[in-house]
Amino acid sequence: MPSTTAIQSRPSLSALTAQEREVLYALGCGLGDAEIADVLSLPEPVVAGQLGRILEKLGLRDRIAAIVHAFDCGLVVPGRGPRRQAVGEVVWITARSGGGxxxxxxxxxxxxxxxxxxxxxxxxxxxxxxxxxxxxxxALSPGRSVSRQELLDGIWGMESPCANVVPVYVCRLRKSLRLRERPDSVIRTDRHGYGLVRGVVEVDVASVEEYVAAAGAAEQAGDLPEAVRLCAQALELFRGEPLAGLPGPWAELEQLRLAERRVTLAQRKADWQLRLGRDADAIAELSALALAEPLNEPVAALLMHALQRCDRRGEALAVFDRTARRLAADLGVAPGEPLLRARWAVLRGNDADAGHGRAGAA
Structure with a gap:
């Protein structure tokens, strides 16, 4: 068993991302790489890479040391974990949970x-x-009730389903989502409609906003590295297209809103990275974002700014040309002010002007 001094000298779990802590938790519970990949819905090579980064960040020599550390720091409690509670358990370690x-x-x-x-x-x-x-x-209407008519309009749109279809679905959800230690349902009913009971339901969108609030507080305190870390953890909670496959106009609007939220957070993180001088990290992430969002002018402008900081003016101008072509081909419009300002700044070699394309507050 390592000495208390040795344990205290290692970096705390705060050095790990949210996903890395979940991987360490599963490892501490005795799962192998394939089982961890299945539990967390990750490719097995990604799990192996996460484990390598965990060992490096915590200064541990091997997997056995990582398992011991998971118990020493209280992340894993003896007698509890996926092997006892069934493979497939996922533990969310959010900003408010204190790391356990x-x-x-x-x-x-x-x-x-x-x-x-x-x-x-x-x-x-x-x-x-x-x-x-x-x-x-x-789940996306916290603190308020959603009426039957809202659900009918938002999910079925112009269709005319049976009037009782919403109560039937709510009844089924109540049966399948009943907690062992709670006799009543997690779905409440009042004269206004339906809602989730407070205090027993956790939604990943709320966890994202907690991370964002904590990142904003860190920025205000002058701790940009912590702001970047927290923002990265918020972004890790996105697992693809939000509400993928769900029908109806309500889901379509929420998909757009949540996708835009993800882009805004990615821009904010990149802006903080640039302010810290982590230009290479910012360029790598902005390049991927620009490919995913080829019509997003603020993203392209921020990428041009980052490239110019590294004296990569040719690549910055190539970003402008590529974005301008897509805007013309897909939308039939010319580049807007953010992109034009970024191009002018690159041509003049004026880094300060290029920064006007940065993201706003998250």
């Missing part, structure tokens, strides 16, 4: 990708797509 797994039974809902739900740490089948859309609508 939640101990109370909770319903966890993820909408930042295909909808997924976990009850007491076990995955739950949320049912057919429209039933999933009902659950997603409640």
């Amino acid at each position: 797994p939640a101990s109370e039974p909770r319903l966890r809902i993820s909408v930042l990708g295909p909808l997924r739900a976990w009850l007491d740490g076990r995955p739950v089948d949320p049912g057919p797509l429209r039933q999933q859309a009902v659950l997603a609508a409640l």
